[in-house]
Amino acid sequence: MSDSLIHPSAVIEPGARLGGGVRVGAFTYIGADVEIGDNTQIGPHCSVHGPTRIGRDNCIAGHAAIGGDPQDKKFRGERVELVIGDRNTIREFVTINRGTSGGGGATRIGNDNWLLAYTHVAHDCLVGDHCVFSNNATLAGHVEIGDHVILSGFAGIHQFCRIGAHAFIGMGAFVNGDVPPFVMVAQDGYGRPRGINSEGLKRRGFDAERIGAIKRAYRTLYVAGSSLDEARARLGEMAGSSADVRALLDFIDAGERPLLR
Structure with a gap:
């Protein structure tokens, strides 16, 4: 001193x-x-x-x-x-x-x-x-927050929720479920997924191939209309060729709260 x-x-x-x-x-x-x-x-x-x-x-x-x-x-x-x-x-x-x-x-x-x-x-x-x-x-x-997460102004995260690495939570969004890595959440009453944080990933050196794999994983989880179990099975197949998809799937499998969908 x-x-x-x-x-x-x-x-x-x-x-x-x-x-x-x-x-x-x-x-x-x-x-x-x-x-x-x-x-x-x-x-x-x-x-x-x-x-x-x-x-x-x-x-x-x-x-x-x-x-x-x-x-x-x-x-x-x-x-x-x-x-x-x-x-x-x-x-x-x-x-x-x-x-x-x-x-x-x-x-x-x-x-x-x-x-x-x-x-x-x-x-x-x-x-x-x-x-x-x-x-x-x-x-x-x-609450657990991964690396490189951005919370915009007035965002609120419910107790026991997890926010995965590289996620982006939009202004004023209230999050009451787990947010997988790479996902963007926008205000809509309680926050809802709205694509992946592709701009943030580019700034951190993710190339087009990695971002493309993450986009396909997002569509499987949120756009295809599959049940969560069906989406998990498909993500398991995709994870063999993408460490980022594997990280996303591992995050989902480790959760105790409902996934934000």
């Missing part, structure tokens, strides 16, 4: 551990049992409660509330934690809660994510890497 730059008005509780180059803004509170990695910046008027572990090179803007108690009536003060990786950008008024004992004991956020203003990540959520949550996007408890 000797190389850290702490504003005189900030409150750092005994037991907090701050790495080198950490900056803490005016009137920010850092609780006991908080660990903050090197070169992370925390703006003014923030609160970080423990047990929370934050990695290095994160940027947390003013008025963020990190590591608060889970908003769960079953919570009785047991030791649960929040774990945040490296190089995340967390903007103004973002709220991220710790986990619960019934949900694995931890909320986890990976690396290189952007959480824009007023987004909320509830207890026991698992967020991958390289995700973008636009303003006011909200995760209920126990």
Whole structure:
């Protein structure tokens, strides 16, 4: 903590551990049992409660509330934690809660994510890497988000839902079922699938052959009019020649909630 730059008005509780180059803004509170990695910046008027572990090179803007108690009536003060990786950008008024004992004991956020203003990540959520949550996007408890997922503004994800890698959730869409990898969801009352995120896949280096296989898988699952069991069987045949289709099928097979269809 000797190389850290702490504003005189900030409150750092005994037991907090701050790495080198950490900056803490005016009137920010850092609780006991908080660990903050090197070169992370925390703006003014923030609160970080423990047990929370934050990695290095994160940027947390003013008025963020990190590591608060889970908003769960079953919570009785047991030791649960929040774990945040490296190089995340967390903007103004973002709220991220710790986990619960019934949900694995931890909320986890990976690396290189952007959480824009007023987004909320509830207890026991698992967020991958390289995700973008636009303003006011909200995760209920126990949500799992894969890598490279984009949530548009005011999107809401129901508890226990899973969002597969490279999925795109449109503005204002409410999601109450699992969304397979690569799929786009648009607002229509509750969100409904509307094709694949082909533009996002192109930007991440997917070639035409890979995208074509994913499109065929999407049509099998959502357009052909087949039952889910029939679609699974057909996807199983297609998965032999496409690792992306295999990933999509594995996601479907691992689900406990209904698939968004």
